[in-house]
Amino acid sequence: MVRGSVDYVYSLMSTENPIPSTRPGAASADPVDRIIHYHARTKHHFNRYARSLGFLDWVNQPDPFRRFDGAQLISLPLLKPDEEPLSSAYEAIYRHGAVPCQPVSLRTLSRFFEFALALSAWKKAGESEWALRSNPSSGNLHPTEGYVVLPKIDGLDLASGLYHYAPKEHGLELRSEFPHEHVARLLSPFPSDAFFFGLTSIHWREAWKYGERAFRYCNHDVGHALGAARIAAATLGWKMALLDGVDQDTVAMLLGTDRKTDFGEAESEHPDCLTVVWPGNIMSQASNAERSGRSSLPLILDTAIVKELAGATWNGKANRLSQEHGVHWDIIDEVADASWKTQADSMTVSVRVGLPLSSDTLHASRMTSDAGPSAGQIIRQRRSAVAFDGKTSISVATFFHMMERVMPQAEFPQLERPIPWDAWPYDPSIHLMIFVHRVEGLTPGLYCLVRDNRKLSFVQQAMNPELTWTIVPGCPDGLPLYCLLEGDARKLAVQVSCHQDIAGDSAFSFGMLAEFEGTLRERGAWWYPRMFWEAGLLGQVLYLEAEAAEVRATGIGCFFDDPVHEVVAIKNLALQSLYHFTIGGPVEDRRLQTLPPYDHLRPHS
Ligand SMILES: Cc1cc2nc3c(=O)[nH]c(=O)nc-3n(C[C@H](O)[C@H](O)[C@H](O)COP(=O)(O)O)c2cc1C
Numbered sequence: 001m002v003r004g005s006v007d008y009v010y011s012l013m014s015t016e017n018p019i020p021s022t023r024p025g026a027a028s029a030d031p032v033d034r035i036i037h038y039h040a041r042t043k044h045h046f047n048r049y050a051r052s053l054g055f056l057d058w059v060n061q062p063d064p065f066r067r068f069d070g071a072q073l074i075s076l077p078l079l080k081p082d083e084e085p086l087s088s089a090y091e092a093i094y095r096h097g098a099v100p101c102q103p104v105s106l107r108t109l110s111r112f113f114e115f116a117l118a119l120s121a122w123k124k125a126g127e128s129e130w131a132l133r134s135n136p137s138s139g140n141l142h143p144t145e146g147y148v149v150l151p152k153i154d155g156l157d158l159a160s161g162l163y164h165y166a167p168k169e170h171g172l173e174l175r176s177e178f179p180h181e182h183v184a185r186l187l188s189p190f191p192s193d194a195f196f197f198g199l200t201s202i203h204w205r206e207a208w209k210y211g212e213r214a215f216r217y218c219n220h221d222v223g224h225a226l227g228a229a230r231i232a233a234a235t236l237g238w239k240m241a242l243l244d245g246v247d248q249d250t251v252a253m254l255l256g257t258d259r260k261t262d263f264g265e266a267e268s269e270h271p272d273c274l275t276v277v278w279p280g281n282i283m284s285q286a287s288n289a290e291r292s293g294r295s296s297l298p299l300i301l302d303t304a305i306v307k308e309l310a311g312a313t314w315n316g317k318a319n320r321l322s323q324e325h326g327v328h329w330d331i332i333d334e335v336a337d338a339s340w341k342t343q344a345d346s347m348t349v350s351v352r353v354g355l356p357l358s359s360d361t362l363h364a365s366r367m368t369s370d371a372g373p374s375a376g377q378i379i380r381q382r383r384s385a386v387a388f389d390g391k392t393s394i395s396v397a398t399f400f401h402m403m404e405r406v407m408p409q410a411e412f413p414q415l416e417r418p419i420p421w422d423a424w425p426y427d428p429s430i431h432l433m434i435f436v437h438r439v440e441g442l443t444p445g446l447y448c449l450v451r452d453n454r455k456l457s458f459v460q461q462a463m464n465p466e467l468t469w470t471i472v473p474g475c476p477d478g479l480p481l482y483c484l485l486e487g488d489a490r491k492l493a494v495q496v497s498c499h500q501d502i503a504g505d506s507a508f509s510f511g512m513l514a515e516f517e518g519t520l521r522e523r524g525a526w527w528y529p530r531m532f533w534e535a536g537l538l539g540q541v542l543y544l545e546a547e548a549a550e551v552r553a554t555g556i557g558c559f560f561d562d563p564v565h566e567v568v569a570i571k572n573l574a575l576q577s578l579y580h581f582t583i584g585g586p587v588e589d590r591r592l593q594t595l596p597p598y599d600h601l602r603p604h605s
Contacts, residue, residue: 006446006487031525034338036517036573038331039528042213043561044498052211053327060322062205062267064131064142068164068316071173076110078170078598085111085236087376090548093234094405094418098370101237101281104153104193108236110170112277115232115379117146117225118167119597131597133167135228136384136543138217138557143205144225145269147255148172149196151187152180160184161312162256170598175256176314186305187276189298194278197240198255199225200269203336204321207329210557215332217557219529220579222272223536224555228379230420230537231544233277235375239415240423243274244530245300245347248340253310254301266318270336272529274301275423299347299425341526347425349414378547385552385586388505392585394551396441399508400476402545402583403449406432406538407479410452420537428452429519430534431459433484433568433577434510435493435503438584445486446567447472453480455515464569484568492567497580498558506584507551511564512538517573535579546583556580 025037042050079085085102092098102108119131133142146165150158160180163172187194199222206214206221226242233240251271252258263269276297408421408428415422428451436444448469450456460469467484475481490504496511497503514531539555546553557579564577 006485006489006492031338032520034334035520035525035528038215038335038338039576041331042216044213044558046560046563050211050213051329052209052213056209057326060208060324060326062141062202062208062321063319064205065166065168066145066164066202066269066321067166067319068173068175068262069319071164071175071316073166073169073171073173074158074163075169075171075601076113077107078601079107079110079114081376081380087111087115087235087374087379089370090373090375090378090544092370093231093375096416096422097280099234099237101279103155104195104279105155106157109148109156109172111236112229112232112238113146113165113167113170115235115376116229117144117165118170120380120382121597122595124593124595125591129595131168132383134232134379134382135221135225135540136382136555137221137224138206138555139209141205141209142221143201143203143214143218144221144272145200145202146225146229147175147198147200149178149183149186149198149254151183151193151195153193153195162254162309164316168600170601173316175316176309176312178309178312182305182308186301186309190276191278191297194276196243196254196274197229197277198251198274199272200255200257201272202267202269202321203332204267204325207332208322208325211327212329212331213557214329215335216532216578218270219272219532220536220539220555220557222529223533223538224540224543225536226273226275226423226533227420227537227540229275229277230423231375231379231540234419235379237280238277239280240275240277241297241299241349241415242423242425243276243299243301244425245298245345246274247303247342247344248526249342250301250303250306250344253303254306256310256314259314262314262316263318266320267322269318273533295351296348297351299349300344303344335528339525339528349425351415373548378544382543382547383552384543384554385502385506385582385584386554386589387587388502388552388582388584389587390505391438392507392551393438393440394507394549394583396439396474398549399436399439399442400479400481402542402549403479403481404476405541405545406449407451420541424534424537426530426534428534429515429531430512430538430578431455431515431575432510433513433564434508435489436508437488437490437493437504438507441474442472443483443486444488446484446489448482448484450480450482456480458515459513459575462570462572462574467568493582496560496564496567497556497582498560500556500558502554502582503556503580506582508584509556509580509582511559511577512579512581513570513575514578515574516576531578539579539581542581542583551584552586553581553583556582
């Protein structure tokens with residue numbers, strides 16, 4: 001066995017538990033210490049998984065559909081794929097300005113939700129039926145709930161207010177009708193016809209199955225939902241930005257998750273984030289911006305106005321999702337509390353007014369053509385592979401193209417970066433450790449994509465100094481992709497991914513290594529969920545890229561944390577793997593029947 005080969009690494013992998021951490025933990029007053037304690041405690045080890053019930057309490061399986069009983073439900077039109085608004089070519093959505101901008105209407109909102117959070121199919125096996133959605137979710141448990149705050153918009157026959165999206169009904173539940181002048185004031189710094197889109201998580205849905213590790217999965221799912229929403233908006237020519245300057249109390253107030261009387265005995269919702277969405281051809285309303293050609297949007301809200309809105313009349317009581325909760329996982333409340341974003345930050349994002357974006361030409365040159373499937377088709381057909389064939393290869397060009405898609409091009413101003421990174425107000429802090437199995441033109445082995453080349457020496461120093469870091473031959477300019485070790489990495493990938501064959505039977509799989517302790521100490525404990533959001537966003541891009549390349553992807557939340565780190569000898573918390581992912585030729589499960597998503601709403605003849 002050759003030192004410096006993947007086999008050599010495999011032979012060294014220890015199957016013992018690591019020495020327990022002696023770091024300060026739960027008892028610490030420092031929220032970052034509490035986060036690190038949670039993270040360490042919820043690692044899977046070769047001989048010990050993170051704490052969970054250990055069996056599935058089917059009787060108390062949570063209802064996947066939250067409803068607010070008593071809130072008026074407004075049905076969104078069920079649109080066929082060939083009905084307006086039609087989606088453009090999948091490739092076009094990645095080019096700013098290439099997709100015609102649609103006005104905000106009931107039909108466009110219907111498409112937005114269809115592509116972001118709606119049902120995409122029902123699966124049936126024997127007597128059991130379960131719904132899939134446009135956004136993926138760990139264990140298909142779907143902890144993420146979606147909301148919109150709509151102003152009065154010409155051509156949109158809806159009252160201004162807060163609406164909860166009900167995916168099974170494909171409708172909007174009116175939680176509170178907000179006075180339209182107040183909503184207009186709250187939205188006044190943003191482009192005309194902008195609205196807010198927010199996400200919350202019902203931690204219980206994931207905790208029911210996964211126990212203590214569930215907080216991680218809920219946040220992966222938030223990232224996927226953000227990605228799905230950003231891409232859905234792009235199909236309509238809309239822009240989106242994460243309003244991450246807002247503190248979490250304000251998010252809770254605006255989305256009504258702090259309304260104890262409305263939740264009563266029902267499972268609570270954790271307010272995750274708010275975004276602003278706007279039709280992309282409409283730029284800032286500020287006249288000085290029009291003169292100067294540049295303006296800036298705040299990524300923060302006026303809390304005083306949100307307080308006024310929260311004083312409006314609210315409708316609806318949340319449904320209870322499980323009869324009983326066998327175990328309450330206190331540590332999830334603790335990590336949610338430790339990572340609560342208590343402070344508001346006056347973040348802004350720069351907008352160009354009425355001019356083509358400087359990055360258009362560049363992004364355009366990277367794309368092949370606008371031929372090929374529509375964005376809608378790719379989004380509708382997205383599924384997780386349950387197994388891979390162990391045969392299908394992808395070409396190195398396809399592989400490079402996928403890698404380019406996850407590069408945020410941080411050298412551009414935020415709103416000029418390719419989607420979905422234009423919605424993400426941060427530079428990349430996640431790098432990929434890739435197990436290449438079947439990429440024609442690439443030697444199998446272990447590779448690394450450093451998503452921000454300025455971090456190269458940081459990433460190198462966190463890993464085994466003997467790794468080779470060879471630039472990959474033929475790699476497109478500016479793609480920081482390096483070969484670390486050559487060899488067959490299939491067994492290794494399967495072993496560290498909780499022995500799941502999907503990590504080795506694919507064309508390639510990878511771990512997402514987050515810049516961990518340093519960023520937490522620098523930014524604060526609230527950064528912890530955001531690392532998972534970035535991982536989920538990245539995964540969402542690749543779910544769709546896989547479909548476009550006629551292969552398939554699957555997210556992998558189950559992996560043995562420290563054994564993954566051992567692969568490249570990460571010894572401390574500088575980098576931590578947060579999510580794994582795999583892409584290859586899928587094997588269909590023919591025992592399952594697939595049914596259309598909304599037949600239950602259509603009148604049957
Ligand atoms: C965060 C996350 C973690 C996941 N982890 C695994 C995993 O470890 N193994 C697996 O087979 N599938 C995994 N999946 C795939 C889900 O099971 C899948 O998304 C879900 O069943 C819904 O199916 P769909 O993606 O086809 O809509 C994961 C998905 C997500 C989003």
